[in-house]
Every structure is written in C-alpha cells, then in structure tokens.
Amino acid sequence: MDYFPMNNGTRIPMVGVGVYTFTPAEAQAAVETALRDGVRLIDTANAYLNEKGVGRAIKASGVPREEIFLVTKLWPSVYESETATDDALRRLGVDYVDLLFLHQPTDNWREGYRNVEKAAREGKVRAIGVSNFDIFPGMTEELVDFAEIKPQAVQVEAHPYYPQTELKKTLSKYGIATMAWYPLGHGDKKLLEEPVFAVLAEKYGKTSAQIALRWHVQSGNVVIPGSRNPDHIRQNFDLFDFALTEGEMAKIAALDKNERYYNGTPEQIASFKAWAPDFDAQE
Numbered sequence: 001m002d003y004f005p006m007n008n009g010t011r012i013p014m015v016g017v018g019v020y021t022f023t024p025a026e027a028q029a030a031v032e033t034a035l036r037d038g039v040r041l042i043d044t045a046n047a048y049l050n051e052k053g054v055g056r057a058i059k060a061s062g063v064p065r066e067e068i069f070l071v072t073k074l075w076p077s078v079y080e081s082e083t084a085t086d087d088a089l090r091r092l093g094v095d096y097v098d099l100l101f102l103h104q105p106t107d108n109w110r111e112g113y114r115n116v117e118k119a120a121r122e123g124k125v126r127a128i129g130v131s132n133f134d135i136f137p138g139m140t141e142e143l144v145d146f147a148e149i150k151p152q153a154v155q156v157e158a159h160p161y162y163p164q165t166e167l168k169k170t171l172s173k174y175g176i177a178t179m180a181w182y183p184l185g186h187g188d189k190k191l192l193e194e195p196v197f198a199v200l201a202e203k204y205g206k207t208s209a210q211i212a213l214r215w216h217v218q219s220g221n222v223v224i225p226g227s228r229n230p231d232h233i234r235q236n237f238d239l240f241d242f243a244l245t246e247g248e249m250a251k252i253a254a255l256d257k258n259e260r261y262y263n264g265t266p267e268q269i270a271s272f273k274a275w276a277p278d279f280d281a282q283e
C-alpha cells in the first residue's frame, strides 16, 4: 500500500472503500469484506445513514482500531451542533476518527470548520478537511485563510474526465491531500470503456477499473471506489504490483473533458442545510 503524507504528520492510505448509497447492511458487508482483504481506509458520512453499519463491520472484523483509517463527514444541518462529532463517533462505535470532513459548502461552513478544529484539538479526530468546496471558485483559498488548523485533505469529484488539475495546484502549495470521489465515474460505462483502459488492461493483466485507479494513485489522488461486489473490492485494492509509464499516464490524462457528473446549482447546495434527518434513527 502507498500512503499520502499529510501536512500534520499523519499519513493516509492511497486506496480504500466508500459506502455512499449503501444500506447499513450493505455498508457492513462491504466494509467487512474490505477489511478482510487488507483494505484499511473507509469513507462514510452522516448523510449516508450507514455509520452504524460501518461501525459494526469494524468491530466484527477484529482488525485493531489503530490499523484502520476511518473517515466520516458532518452534514450541514449539524455543523453548528456542539455534539456533532461525538454523535458520529457514537454511531461508528469508536473514540476517534482519522479524518473528519465538512460535507458541503453551505453558508454555515465557518461555524462547522471551527467545530471540526475543536474536535481536532480535543483528540477526537486526527485530521480535518472539507468536501465539495471546489464547486465555488475561490472558496478553498478562503477556507485556507480562515483556518486556524489548515485542512489536511479535501474530498472532491475527480476522475479522468474531470481531473481537478487547477485545484490540485492550489492544494499542493499547502500539502493538502486530494481524495477523489466518483473515481470510476460512479459506474458510467462510457468512462471505463474508453479504449485506452482496455489496451492497458491487456498489457498489464489488470481490469480497466484497476488501470483507472492506478492512474489516480500515480496522479497523487487518494481513491475510495464503491462496490457491493467482493471481487471488485479485492480488485480495486490490488494496484501495487505494476506502474503506468509517463506516456500511458499522459494518454489517460488526455481523456480530460473538463466535465463533472455532478453539477449542483448554488441553490441546491444552499438547500442541503435544511435536510435534517435524525441520523441516529438508522439501523
């Protein structure tokens, strides 16, 4: 496994699993499979309503807590709550998380960021960051100025069709890790069926998904592909016995269309604050 060294001295595994859209039982099964196969990075969120399932999988796996890099995200409706971090820890059944994100750039992000900074000072989280702030130009820079504790990571949509080249230049100035969501295009067949992946898959005896994920890792992106399929989970982690050449990296980079899958309007993003489910009500 390769690791990205974060700007506070902690390091994050480059490859893990994500459980967006999974029911609690599906999240539990996927995380148990992943941990059994050696995956140590797990990405969930309040909003996925499956933190309890993830916590059950961690317990059942028997893998020592300190070997796992656990990530969750606070939802805007709880940014201003004093108990937001403790509530997430309780649902996950742990006494710290390795990385805590603000999930969305709603107008209360400053209060939220002070909250995660406080959690970091209290030892409840080992690293902090924000997700989706790239949607608004200049917001990442504004956050870096505002921060008393500089973010260690950002989580943004990133894949060969939208590689985040500009954002990554800003992040590298501050040693901030890029975590790519939708690393495989959220199952978009068009992306994984790009001929360049088939050619390289044949050359290296890998699958197209593995070539795409290897491109991410060599580009410096931490990836958290999602799958309910145990074979895919295993495959997505098996990326470290080959390397793409510079020319091959460039061919994949040429797929850049500057096209996102998610194009939320400012109004949609603002409305996230009003979605306030009872996060404890999940199974």
Ligand code: NAD
Binding pocket: 017, 018, 019, 020, 021, 043, 044, 103, 131, 132, 155, 156, 180, 181, 182, 183, 184, 185, 186, 187, 188, 207, 209, 210, 224, 225, 226, 227, 228, 231, 232, 233, 235, 236
């Ligand atoms: P993804 O790009 O990881 O694609 C998942 C799709 O690819 C699924 O349809 C899966 O069946 C398929 N797949 C996975 N492995 C495969 C393989 N080896 N071969 C063929 N197909 C394969 O998209 P995702 O799962 O939606 O996103 C990944 C993670 O990113 C999420 O689980 C979540 O943790 C995170 N995420 C974060 C945000 C955010 O706002 N911060 C938004 C979306 C997703």
